[in-house]
Amino acid sequence: MSTDFQQARIALGLRLRELRTEGGLTGRQLADRLGWPQSKVSKLETGRQTATHDDLNAWAEGIRRPQVASELAARLRVFESYSRSWRRQLAAGHRSVQDTLTVEYERSTVLRAWESSMIVGMLQTADYARHVFSAYVDLHQSPRDVEEAVRARVQRQESLYRPGKHFHIVMWEAALRSIVAPSAVMAAQLDRLSGAIGLDTVSLGVIPFEAPVKLPPANGFWIYDERLVIVEDWHAELWLDQPNNVALYSRVWETLAGTAVYESSAHRVITRCRRALGAV
Known part of the structure; x- marks a missing residue:
């Protein structure tokens, strides 16, 4: 590509x-x-x-x-x-990366997300985000500013309650089942997802494991209005703003979103993932 x-x-x-x-x-x-x-x-x-x-x-x-x-x-x-290496971005820690992303969230009205491996940042609890940031600090051997990064992420979530914003989020069931934190943290995180279904600004879809997919579930990405796509990989983020690339990722998102279930059906998938954790 x-x-x-x-x-x-x-x-x-x-x-x-x-x-x-x-x-x-x-x-x-x-x-x-x-x-x-x-x-x-x-x-x-x-x-x-x-x-x-x-x-x-x-x-x-x-x-x-x-x-x-x-x-x-x-x-x-x-x-x-275009290619923002994690080594370069994380030289000053995770907080600065979160602040850079917040600018893009603030200037956007319609945001679309796809994630296949973990809960999207905009819907993460503080405890879940803390475990995610800690894992990436260890991976990239970056400055350990985990608490500052968590606060920045949680603060950005205030835009979920702001009239005029529209978040269209689709995740694979694997993102809900990846045990990246202790069971109690995972349970609270899944409860948080259930609550997000009722938000006026959020459309939350989940692709169940049993659903046929027209494209392989691959890297997560966000589309900001129709002007920018940010794709996350292990070594770097790609910031893509050429219209043909934005259009390509929009087609990917639409294809995946068409396979997802929503509202009560999405709630049932979340509930079965919650039950799979067992008693916590």
Whole structure:
């Protein structure tokens, strides 16, 4: 699948090749000058490897045009905005990431979400969110600002009660059954989901395990109005704003939403997940 990130990386590679050929250098000559393997020059020029700022500075020096370093750096910043690595984002902790997302929630009116592996953040209890953040802190070895991140997430949930907002949320049953916290926390979390069904601003759908799906349940994502999609992966978030990509994710969401059950049927799925926890 072509993404905004990959398209920007290819465009940067074409510019690097253009600068090299304008300088009268072959790929081998530039690689020798920089002390790189030739394969690195090839991968950067074809968009198969992401350049670093150091790579671009070296390229500018290698072609004897140091003045283009600022142009190349600007191009890199553009597509870094598409792929936001967790390592870079979490350098300051999880709270700053939550604050960045809150801006997008505040400026959006209609928000659509798909999640297959855990309860969406907008419907998480504080205790459930605390376990999720703790797990990701351990995974990414990031600053342990769990309590600050939980407070930011819970505060953002105030928009669920704001007239004019519309949240259309669809989850796979697996998201309800993933035991990411102790049973008592999971039970309270499922009770919270049941309560969300009655909110005027929320449409909550659940795809039961037994329901046929037209697309494999994959990565979670949010669609903000019709202007932005944020997709979460293990290594990074993708922020996609090109209309064709927003349209693609909208089709994915509509397809999955068409398989979900709602209202009393969704409540029954939540109830059976709650019972599966046993006595708590």
